[in-house]
Amino acid sequence: MSFQMSRDSEMIYRGSTFGKEILDPDCPPIWHSTACRVADMDDYDFANNGGKYYYNRTAAPNRDMLGDAVSFMESGEASIITSSGMAAISTTLLTNLKTGDHILSSKSIYGETIELMDGLLKNMGIVTDYADFTDLDDVRAHITPETKILYTEIISNPLIRVTDIDAISAMAKEIGALTVVDNTFSTPFVIRPLEHGADIVIHSLTKFFGGHSDITGGSITASKAIIDRMNPNFLLLGGCMDPNTAWLALRSIRTMKLRVERQMENAAKLADALSKDGRVRYVNYPTLSYHPQHALAERLLTKGCGPMLSFRVEDSRDKVNAFIRALSMVQYLGTLGGYRTSLAHPATAFRNEFTPEQLKAMGLQEGLIRISVGIEEPEDIIGDIVNALSVFDA
Numbered sequence: 001m002s003f004q005m006s007r008d009s010e011m012i013y014r015g016s017t018f019g020k021e022i023l024d025p026d027c028p029p030i031w032h033s034t035a036c037r038v039a040d041m042d043d044y045d046f047a048n049n050g051g052k053y054y055y056n057r058t059a060a061p062n063r064d065m066l067g068d069a070v071s072f073m074e075s076g077e078a079s080i081i082t083s084s085g086m087a088a089i090s091t092t093l094l095t096n097l098k099t100g101d102h103i104l105s106s107k108s109i110y111g112e113t114i115e116l117m118d119g120l121l122k123n124m125g126i127v128t129d130y131a132d133f134t135d136l137d138d139v140r141a142h143i144t145p146e147t148k149i150l151y152t153e154i155i156s157n158p159l160i161r162v163t164d165i166d167a168i169s170a171m172a173k174e175i176g177a178l179t180v181v182d183n184t185f186s187t188p189f190v191i192r193p194l195e196h197g198a199d200i201v202i203h204s205l206t207k208f209f210g211g212h213s214d215i216t217g218g219s220i221t222a223s224k225a226i227i228d229r230m231n232p233n234f235l236l237l238g239g240c241m242d243p244n245t246a247w248l249a250l251r252s253i254r255t256m257k258l259r260v261e262r263q264m265e266n267a268a269k270l271a272d273a274l275s276k277d278g279r280v281r282y283v284n285y286p287t288l289s290y291h292p293q294h295a296l297a298e299r300l301l302t303k304g305c306g307p308m309l310s311f312r313v314e315d316s317r318d319k320v321n322a323f324i325r326a327l328s329m330v331q332y333l334g335t336l337g338g339y340r341t342s343l344a345h346p347a348t349a350f351r352n353e354f355t356p357e358q359l360k361a362m363g364l365q366e367g368l369i370r371i372s373v374g375i376e377e378p379e380d381i382i383g384d385i386v387n388a389l390s391v392f393d394a
């Protein structure tokens, strides 16, 4: 069979033999095609000027459907869908900053975001300073005439600190800077930063949007004007998501509210149980009255405080290792946000990148354990963790 013949046979799919039952499926198809055929140069000009679709990296139907869903969930006008959360972060910073600009970032953020700021961006002459974003005076004190972005997570990784996003956005507006929020830990079911004055909201879709530990992706949501400004350079940076992953992410979003609400309920129950356990020094979860931003969380996080918590036990590497081995249901994973409860050890995750002194200054002691709470029965999660805590009895 010649290539031409196989191409002819494809024409069946393009022909009139399709009925409505195939052309109007309840679940969208996956458009794997790298390119869509263009009729002539006029058609190419149309496609190339936003008429789309003609080339996958430029625009793709599954990515667009996912982008529409994320924009809706985050109350934004438009979204860029990226190949990972880090692609969303790097694209946002690289396309909104130039040499000489200054980022003022919360010091309690995802470690690899700090690595990006202090590595590649610093080498390009974009300097980042870090402030305690739970202390508005400290934030104000670090602003410079070159500050172009205030960068934060609302519920921070892994210390679960809460940022007063209304106050931070207002401060950014005063100085004409953009407020950029990584909302991965909170999810739009906890808070929608754009409704609180933020300009750009980022997600690692790998986490709660995906929800099943089977995709890697990211998103950037903002006004249409901001997204249109970023898009040409995003296309050149090339970090777009593939159609199959976009389809899976959209499929997963259908159950995200159910998952996240249940995860938040379980997280509050687990936080409560651990806070009463004598072997636990403290629990980082905003529903607890001793959490440093408990009052702020009550005002800001009215729908729940998210599915992530951390707690600190004895600072003994050997005992924490024994605790991890003693767990039977909760798994140690290099990710979070899945429907099953998982654990991470932040100090181990960043041992190669930061010195022991830096780790301590960042609050990442050996005894700090981070939990991504799943949808299992709360008694099972609590039982597994409390049982494994017996390694600290000795």
Ligand code: PLP
Binding pocket: 084, 085, 086, 087, 110, 153, 157, 182, 184, 185, 203, 204, 205, 206, 216, 217, 218, 335
């Ligand atoms: N932002 C936060 C808060 C994260 O926890 C992570 C990853 O753990 C990322 C961004 C990066 O996401 P990805 O691994 O999808 O690149």
